[in-house]
Amino acid sequence: MTYIELGKKVLEQAGKPLSVKEIFEKACEMGLDKECNDGKILSHSLGSQLGEHNIKEEDKQFYVARKERGAFFYWLKSREREFPPQETSNAEDDEQSECSGTAKKQETSFNERDLHPLLVKFLYENPDFNLQCKTIYHEKCLKDKKGKCEWNYPDIVGVYFPYNKYSPFDKYDGEILKFLHHTGQKKHKLFSFELKVNLKLTNLKESYFQAVSNSTWANEGYLVVKSIDKKDEKDVLDELRRLNQSFGIGVIKLESEISNSKILLPAREREINIPTLNMLVEQSPVDFKPFMEEINKQIGKGLDTPIEMKSFDKVLDDEEMQKHIKDKGIQAE
Structure with a gap:
């Protein structure tokens, strides 16, 4: 399972936009970490993939529904009407900063x-x-x-x-x-x-x-x-x-x-x-x-x-x- 597939599966069941941290935690609760990256989800890599920075706009599957205190909350483009995106500035720079901080936390975390x-x-x-x-x-x-x-x-x-x-x-x-x-x-x-x-x-x-x-x-x-x-x-x-x-x-x-x-x-x-x-x-x-x-x-x-x-x-x-x-x-x- 790729990070994109994992993100879609979590959000399909979530019913609302989630942050990278929430998607990471929910994926572990659902047991999806066992099917992704040899059983280990790297949360900073997950955040990078959800950002889809190198993908054409028409091919993207996620978008930022809102931003709160530096954290981006992702949702599915196929269901964009449910949660219209809010205006954000310097999204990519802020997200990279968030992912960097998450990566530091991940260094001392452990999985199942x-x-x-x-x-x-x-x-x-x-x-x-x-x-x-x-x-x-x-x-x-x-x-x-x-x-x-x-x-x-x-x-x-x-x-x-x-x-x-x-x-x-x-x-x-x-x-x-x-x-x-x-x-x-x-x-x-x-x-x-x-x-x-x-x-x-x-x-x-x-x-x-x-x-x-x-x-x-x-x-x-x-x-x-x-x-x-x-x-x-x-x-x-x-x-x-x-x-x-x-x-x-x-x-x-x-x-x-x-x-x-x-x-x-x-x-x-x-x-x-x-x-x-x-x-x-x-x-x-x-x-x-x-x-x-x-x-x-x-x-x-x-x-x-x-x-x-x-x-x-x-x-x-x-x-x-x-x-x-x-x-x-x-x-x-």
């Missing part, structure tokens, strides 16, 4: 993909999960008719092996492990995770039902959030509890200090949906299919022969994690 290593480490080490995980790159998945594949792919998928390093069953004799496995009392499980940087009332429903939609194949599905808007926190948590009771998607609060991360609401376990699982393997041959292939290889090897999961995400050690957090500017709340 920057949080993946934190979640992978938490899920690997937390005794409630003990998972090995893999990022699914949406931009590598096969494309279909518009809307058909929307909300199909989770951000991260995970697998639980009942005999991994952190499992409480690891201390048991091999025969006991086999018994538990054969009787189904301790089984392999598949997990789905949808990750959001910030959760507030305005994006809660969309975020939650995105997690519902892209986890229908898994034993357990979770919505993972880095921060919850302080002014809405009580209302957000109340609504999450209500939705959890109805739909069973769990909620994880991810912290920069990974050991402080916690499960706010547990997921409801269910049977794997085979048709949806098959669809994901077919539509994601680069990421999801290798995920399933390596799971099957490990299961085939048995309890005592762990294999190297080459396509899975690396679990960073503590030193590597601290460097990642610092490099990406991931701040504690």
Whole structure:
């Protein structure tokens, strides 16, 4: 997805002119950042593209509907009658200044993909999960008719092996492990995770039902959030509890200090949906299919022969994690 396509998609749903910052934030809330520029939106580049400075007037798709305190609010030329443009002066110079300031802010910001290593480490080490995980790159998945594949792919998928390093069953004799496995009392499980940087009332429903939609194949599905808007926190948590009771998607609060991360609401376990699982393997041959292939290889090897999961995400050690957090500017709340 290009910045132009991203801007159009956001404004088509917005219903009013938005600034570059608002378009940037809304795109992240909608998950469009995963489909643009390898999963990273550069807000200063977005502003430059929306300005369309090197495009003929008749070919432009956006215009400045109004200007407030140095910020330009863009709207679609195809719907210009709804918000006639106001007179502006030195628009291009002012916009370049705005984009420059936004670029400085962006240097210390982070996006959802920057949080993946934190979640992978938490899920690997937390005794409630003990998972090995893999990022699914949406931009590598096969494309279909518009809307058909929307909300199909989770951000991260995970697998639980009942005999991994952190499992409480690891201390048991091999025969006991086999018994538990054969009787189904301790089984392999598949997990789905949808990750959001910030959760507030305005994006809660969309975020939650995105997690519902892209986890229908898994034993357990979770919505993972880095921060919850302080002014809405009580209302957000109340609504999450209500939705959890109805739909069973769990909620994880991810912290920069990974050991402080916690499960706010547990997921409801269910049977794997085979048709949806098959669809994901077919539509994601680069990421999801290798995920399933390596799971099957490990299961085939048995309890005592762990294999190297080459396509899975690396679990960073503590030193590597601290460097990642610092490099990406991931701040504690």
